[in-house]
Amino acid sequence: AKDGGKNNYQFYACEMNASLEEKLALMDGLRKAVDEQQLRLEYQPKLDLESGRIFGVEALLRWQHPERGAIRPDQFIPLAEESGAIVAIGEWVLREACRQARAWQDAGLPPLTISVNVSPRQFDDLRLEARVAEALQQSGLAPRWLELEVTESLIMRDVQQAVAKMRELEAMGLALSIDDFGTGYSSLAALKSFPIGRLKIDKSFVRDLANSADDQAIARAIISLAHQLQMRVIAEGVETAQQCEFLRANGCDELQGYLLSPPLAAAGIAALLQAGTAT
Numbered sequence: 001a002k003d004g005g006k007n008n009y010q011f012y013a014c015e016m017n018a019s020l021e022e023k024l025a026l027m028d029g030l031r032k033a034v035d036e037q038q039l040r041l042e043y044q045p046k047l048d049l050e051s052g053r054i055f056g057v058e059a060l061l062r063w064q065h066p067e068r069g070a071i072r073p074d075q076f077i078p079l080a081e082e083s084g085a086i087v088a089i090g091e092w093v094l095r096e097a098c099r100q101a102r103a104w105q106d107a108g109l110p111p112l113t114i115s116v117n118v119s120p121r122q123f124d125d126l127r128l129e130a131r132v133a134e135a136l137q138q139s140g141l142a143p144r145w146l147e148l149e150v151t152e153s154l155i156m157r158d159v160q161q162a163v164a165k166m167r168e169l170e171a172m173g174l175a176l177s178i179d180d181f182g183t184g185y186s187s188l189a190a191l192k193s194f195p196i197g198r199l200k201i202d203k204s205f206v207r208d209l210a211n212s213a214d215d216q217a218i219a220r221a222i223i224s225l226a227h228q229l230q231m232r233v234i235a236e237g238v239e240t241a242q243q244c245e246f247l248r249a250n251g252c253d254e255l256q257g258y259l260l261s262p263p264l265a266a267a268g269i270a271a272l273l274q275a276g277t278a279t
């Protein structure tokens, strides 16, 4: 489809051929993306279901490639992870997210928790704590407004090491949450040793929530587990009023998804919050 007149077979063959070369070209491009200012962040609001307030945003990375245009994170984060470029990119994300969160506060908006995604290679980086401390210090953002999202599968690879690292981060005053919960294999015993404030129900369980008894049971189980461990629970990928109603009725604390808002540029978040405080 992308290549106009080609039939499916040729298109498929082309993709196969191009893939390695393309992958290497993208990896090469990623090394320069930070310096050449091709990266930017969008921010997706998170809603507290009890108060009806937006309490935070998740920073989501965007790559504006000079020739290819916008490239989705699912297509380049894994490559950046493989090449190691994710460490420099992740550092830029941290700095930019903290800077923006502080800029909103300085503009007089109600303070928001800013969540930043941390990938495995970044998490393993021995200098992660130092990089986080630097981003906070340079921006002047108080640590309590920064949250790191780590995936369930990441922390379950090596529980002891992950617990130690997360305790250090917690001691710095920031918040931690588990992303994509339900997609990995958690040791429930291990879960309680993590200093985690929030579990995020993966969107794969939210998608069919209105019709799937299985997904309803999973969502309820995650909500109950989170609450028993004194954690808050947020659902991602909430697109419909039915999904929202189910989650609310079953005690989910917070939600994120297109129903509330897609990820927005920084100015869009400011406008949304201003509209909220004006009424």
Ligand code: C2E
Binding pocket: 044, 059, 060, 061, 072, 073, 074, 077, 090, 093, 117, 118, 119, 179, 180, 203, 236, 237, 238, 239, 256, 257, 258, 259, 262, 263
């Ligand atoms: P994620 O952390 O699970 O982020 C949620 C994804 O769901 C985002 O995709 C978001 O745009 C999308 N989304 C939000 N609301 C809805 C909805 O209502 N329905 C559906 N179907 N999707 C929704 P996005 O922005 O394409 O990011 C994809 C993934 O890339 C993220 O998944 C995260 O794993 C990774 N990523 C994004 N930014 C960063 C970053 O700065 N650093 C790292 N390490 N990874 C990142």
Ligand code: CA
Binding pocket: 058, 117, 149, 179
């Ligand atoms: Ca996330």
Ligand code: CA
Binding pocket: 179, 180, 200, 202, 203, 236
């Ligand atoms: Ca997620």
Ligand code: CA
Binding pocket: 180
């Ligand atoms: Ca995900």
